[in-house]
Amino acid sequence: MHSRLSCFVGFEDVIAEPELTHSFDKVWICSHALFELSKYLIYKLLSLVLAIPMALVLALVFAVLSWLHIWIVMPFVKTCLMVLPSVQILWKSLTDVCILPLFQSIGRCFAMVNIRLDQE
Numbered sequence: 001m002h003s004r005l006s007c008f009v010g011f012e013d014v015i016a017e018p019e020l021t022h023s024f025d026k027v028w029i030c031s032h033a034l035f036e037l038s039k040y041l042i043y044k045l046l047s048l049v050l051a052i053p054m055a056l057v058l059a060l061v062f063a064v065l066s067w068l069h070i071w072i073v074m075p076f077v078k079t080c081l082m083v084l085p086s087v088q089i090l091w092k093s094l095t096d097v098c099i100l101p102l103f104q105s106i107g108r109c110f111a112m113v114n115i116r117l118d119q120e
Helices: 025-111
Strands: none
């Protein structure tokens, strides 16, 4: 088997016969040729049948995502950034009143804990 940098599946990748235990040479050559020919023809056939519809579908998906980003997501983000300073002040006040005293108390409780490890 030889290694190659490719995104395509090769015959050696699918038929994992070790090099020392190949089947008969004629069988190996015919199966390899049939595999490569089938892979080539099926790819061409699928490309012929599906390439244009898939291009249309992917173009529609890209257009919809672009529209959503331009007309929905970015205005929402800009609105949040405009409102954010007042929300930030409210959030800081809320955390200073409710959460900060709790964590300060927990910190003071655990501040007196000492751990000593002795090796025996």
